[in-house]
Amino acid sequence: MNLTGSLLIAMPGLQDPRFDAAVILICAHSADGAMGLIVNKPVTDLTFAKLLEQLGIPHQPQGRGISVHFGGPVERGRGFVLHSPDYKTKDGTMDIAGRFGMTATQDILRALGRGEGPSTALLALGYAGWGPGQLEEEIARNDWLTSDAPDTLVFSTEDAGKWATALRHIGVEPFALSATPGRA
Numbered sequence: 665m666n667l668t669g670s671l672l673i674a675m676p677g678l679q680d681p682r683f684d685a686a687v688i689l690i691c692a693h694s695a696d697g698a699m700g701l702i703v704n705k706p707v708t709d710l711t712f713a714k715l716l717e718q719l720g721i722p723h724q725p726q727g728r729g730i731s732v733h734f735g736g737p738v739e740r741g742r743g744f745v746l747h748s749p750d751y752k753t754k755d756g757t758m759d760i761a762g763r764f765g766m767t768a769t770q771d772i773l774r775a776l777g778r779g780e781g782p783s784t785a786l787l788a789l790g791y792a793g794w795g796p797g798q799l800e801e802e803i804a805r806n807d808w809l810t811s812d813a814p815d816t817l818v819f820s821t822e823d824a825g826k827w828a829t830a831l832r833h834i835g836v837e838p839f840a841l842s843a844t845p846g847r848a
Contacts, residue, residue: 665800667693669761671817672700672799673809673830676841682737685827688792689746689813691760698799701735701746701766701788703818704826712787715743716777721770726779731821735788744788745772748815751782763815784819809834 672688688700712730716723735744745767751757756769765782775781794802802808811834820826828838 665693667698667799667810669763669813671811671813671830673811673827673834675807675809678807683792686792687817687826687830688736689760689764689818691744691746691758691764691766691791693799695796697796698794700792701744702733702792703746703786703788704823705734706823707732707734707789710789712776715787716773719770719773721773721777723777724779727777728779728781728785730776730785730787731823733786733788733823735790736792738791738793740790742768742790743773744768744791745776745782745785746788746818747772747782747785748819749782751775751785763813764818784815786819809836 667690670690672690674683674686678684686702687704688702690698690700692699710732712732713723715732747765747767749763749765751765751772753767753769753771756771757765757767760766772781776785803810811830814833817826817829817833831838
């Protein structure tokens with residue numbers, strides 16, 4: 665199983681409150697584990713312009729403003745820009761299934777501050793990580809549903825509705841889900 669470039673959609677019974685109604689884009693998945701970014705939990709106390717100011721990066725009048733999200737509980741002080749595949753740096757951009765890019769260098773922040781860079785992007789602070797076999801166990805335990813990852817959903821500014829939209833994308837009505845797993 666390789667879920668790189670797919671979405672994880674949290675089930676209602678997931679016990680970790682940090683992942684309540686989370687939608688996660690899986691950026692890397694292998695036998696060594698998995699890494700993903702939560703794409704539907706915006707940070708309310710930090711704007712992109714304020715972050716650039718804190719880092720001493722100019723935000724010019726034509727500069728872009730992108731949303732800042734809680735990307736996950738691991739390394740919360742580290743930022744990752746998830747973006748469309750139209751932007752790449754030589755050594756700093758990771759390709760995600762040919763459909764997304766992830767850049768964690770300040771080059772992309774400078775480009776966005778100048779009004780350049782990728783056509784669509786969001787900034788995630790921290791990430792979600794799983795050790796070898798851990799994600800597969802959580803999926804088998806019914807903690808997560810999986811889906812392809814429409815870029816329109818990933819980069820939508822309607823963060824509050826992404827969980828329900830992701831469920832409907834795979835044909836599941838949110839009200840039909842139970843917090844108690846079962847087996848047929």
